[in-house]
Amino acid sequence: EQGRDKLALEVLKDVFILRPNYSQSYLDLAKAYRKVAAYDKSAAIYARYKYLVDENFLLPSDDFSKIIQHESDNLLQLHASQIGANPRKIVSDPYVQNTTRVVVEWNDTEAEFELQFVNPEGQYHTWKHTYVDNEDRIVEEKMSGYSMEEHIIDNALPGLWEVNVRYHGNKSLTPTYLKVTTYYNYGERDQKEEVYTFKLSLKDNWQKLLSINNPGISRVR
Numbered sequence: 001e002q003g004r005d006k007l008a009l010e011v012l013k014d015v016f017i018l019r020p021n022y023s024q025s026y027l028d029l030a031k032a033y034r035k036v037a038a039y040d041k042s043a044a045i046y047a048r049y050k051y052l053v054d055e056n057f058l059l060p061s062d063d064f065s066k067i068i069q070h071e072s073d074n075l076l077q078l079h080a081s082q083i084g085a086n087p088r089k090i091v092s093d094p095y096v097q098n099t100t101r102v103v104v105e106w107n108d109t110e111a112e113f114e115l116q117f118v119n120p121e122g123q124y125h126t127w128k129h130t131y132v133d134n135e136d137r138i139v140e141e142k143m144s145g146y147s148m149e150e151h152i153i154d155n156a157l158p159g160l161w162e163v164n165v166r167y168h169g170n171k172s173l174t175p176t177y178l179k180v181t182t183y184y185n186y187g188e189r190d191q192k193e194e195v196y197t198f199k200l201s202l203k204d205n206w207q208k209l210l211s212i213n214n215p216g217i218s219r220v221r
Contacts, residue, residue: 001179001195005035022145023049023058027068034075039082046072061144063137067103070096070150077187100153100214101183102163109138109147111176112168113200117151120159120214127151130168158216163209167200176200182212 009032016025030045049068052058076085104115112131118124127149128134141147153161163180170176178198185191198209 001197005032008032009036019145021058023061023064023068024146024148026052026058027064027071027146030075031071034079037082039075039079040084042075043072043083043085046075059144061140061146063140063149064144064146067148067150070101074187074191078189078191096152097187099155099186100161100212101186102151102153102212103148103181103183104151105148105179105181107147107177108170108172108174109142110171111147111200112170113176113178114166114168115149115151116162116164116166116206117153118162118164119154119157120161121157153212153214155214155216158214161212161214163212164206165198165200165209166206167203169203178209180209182210184215 009029012025012028012032016029019025026045026049030042030049033039033042033045046068049058053060053065076083102117106113106129111129113129115127115129116124117126129138129149131138165178167176176199178200180196180198182194183191184193196210
């Protein structure tokens with residue numbers, strides 16, 4: 001959020017050394033290299049992750065693999081020339097292209113909360129990260145080593161969306177933090193992002209995290 005990308009890279013290098021068997025260590029480090037324009041190193045980390053999963057050194061996860069594939073494809077789309085890749089490569093999931101993409105990360109695997117996405121018409125979708133509603137997912141996160149989720153906002157519904165959270169606590173005395181990254185026009189040359197962090201403390205009450213102005217379908221690819 002503060003834009004201290006070089007410092008973040010050094011921190012995430014240390015995290016990678018401490019947790020080489022956590023899937024998210026690879027994604028975080030690849031994204032950190034990208035932030036400092038080390039695109040070739042970023043691509044190498046993605047390739048290394050895929051190799052380790054294929055060789056059964058890292059536990060696979062369908063949900064996390066989808067997220068890291070989107071990030072890897074996006075790197076290739078926007079920086080192919082810098083990494084000597086084929087810019088005509090077909091992306092794995094065109095559903096995310098030219099959309100508003102929201103990635104939510106949290107620091108405590110035991111954190112229980114609900115995320116609510118409210119569209120401009122007042123309809124909403126709720127994703128629950130609780131043991132009661134989603135225990136299998138939480139167990140998978142612990143086994144594979146990741147704490148994140150992505151949501152694609154329907155580009156057929158432009159306008160102001162709201163993201164709300166209801167926090168239920170964790171099993172420790174340390175606070176829970178959320179990092180929310182919103183990507184606009186994902187995969188396009190004019191892609192931009194906004195990053196916010198939130199400390200969760202108020203329990204069992206809905207609270208607004210942020211508003212997102214979804215531009216909808218802005219161009220024909």
